[in-house]
Amino acid sequence: MLDKPVILVTGASRGIGKAIALRFAQAGFACALTARNAAKLQETAQQVTEAGAPQTLVIPADLTRDADIDRLARTVLEQWGKVDVLVNNAGVLFLKPFTELSIEEFDQMMAVNMRAVFLLTQKIVPGMISRRTGTIINIASLAGKNGFKNGTGYGATKWALRGWASSLMLELREYDVRVITIFPGSVNTDMAGQLPSAPLPETRLQPEDVAHAAFQAYVLPQRAMMSEIDLRPSNPKKG
Ligand SMILES: NC(=O)c1ccc[n+]([C@@H]2O[C@H](COP(=O)([O-])OP(=O)(O)OC[C@H]3O[C@@H](n4cnc5c(N)ncnc54)[C@H](OP(=O)(O)O)[C@@H]3O)[C@@H](O)[C@H]2O)c1
Incomplete structure (x- = not known):
């Protein structure tokens, strides 16, 4: 077993996942990185190595495929x-009026944002339970606590994620495994570019802010768990 702490980050090819990998790399975590885009994952791997990760694993995988998920975990x-910190970050957003949202789009969001x-x-989790330590960090969204126009499918996946995570948290804490779920508002990534009514890029949260929150929640003493974190700009007009 590796003698360094290990983090596995989904959606590590860009955006929030990449920022989280970089933040934990600075703290000496070995980083297992996954997403579909292998070239972008290699870029992340190089940057996390420069940031301090003692080792990296690049595992391209499509999270809509069960066989890929199986191969990812096995690798x-x-x-x-072992995995000390699992970050469930990968996500997809199709923002459309309900009557225009196709079932394929709904299924893809459900597959990546919840089923995977x-x-x-x-x-x-079984390894975390048997070692009696571990942290699961889920990246949900404030869309998982509020409704928003054109977000029927996406919102449904993030509300589902919250229900799953809050139940899992109660089950796993008996084994000293923490479940932390972060609910960001609009974050300055490729995904937020799709939001027509989103705040301007300079007034959004930055991916590093979400990474910082994830790391702060992780470094709390093991006996303490920030189970849910709402993260929004302090001043939506200023950023
Ligand atoms: N940006 C926001 O405003 C915002 C706000 C609240 C919550 N969030 C949540 O934060 C998380 C990260 O979003 P982001 O803003 O960083 O978005 P992003 O820049 O679009 O990144 C999404 C990540 O998910 C990966 N991904 C998408 N489909 C995948 C699939 N089928 N298999 C494997 N990986 C897949 C992408 O990698 P590949 O394309 O290489 O596969 C990419 O690394 C998501 O769960 C999102 O819902 C975002």
């Missing part, structure tokens, strides 16, 4: 023997 566990989280976590 990390076979290579490094269920499947991957189920493969990683």
Whole structure:
């Protein structure tokens, strides 16, 4: 088993996932990085190494495919023997009026934003339970606590994620495994570019802000758990 702390980050090719990997790399975590885009993952791997990660694993995977999720979990566990921090971050957004949202788009959001989280976590949690330590960090959204126009599908996946995470938190804390769920508002990434009514880029949260919140929640003493974090700009007019 690797003698360094291990983080597995989904959606590590860009945006919030990449920022989280970089933040934990600075603290000496070995980083297992996954997303579909292998070239972008290699860029992240290079940057996390420069930031201080002692080792990296790049595992391209499509989280809509069960076989890829299985291979992802097996690769990390076979290579490094454990995952200390699992970050369920990958997500997709189709922002459309309800009557225009196709079932394929709905299914894709449900597959990446919820079903893959269920499947991957189920493969990683047994090791955490048996070692009686571990942290699962889920990136939900304030759209998982409020409705918003044209967000029927996306909102449904993030509300589902919240329901799943809050139940899992109650189950796993008996084994000293923490479940932390972050609910960001609009963050300055490719995804926020799709939001026509989103705040201007300079007034949005930055991916590093979400990474900072994730790391702060992680470094709390093991006995303390920030189970839900709402993250929004302090002043929406200023950023
Ligand atoms: N940006 C916001 O305003 C905002 C606000 C609240 C919550 N969030 C949440 O934050 C998380 C990260 O979003 P972001 O803003 O960083 O978005 P982003 O820049 O669009 O990044 C999304 C990530 O998910 C990966 N991904 C998408 N589909 C995938 C699939 N089928 N298989 C594997 N990986 C897949 C992408 O990698 P590949 O394309 O390389 O596969 C990418 O790394 C999401 O869960 C999102 O819902 C975002």
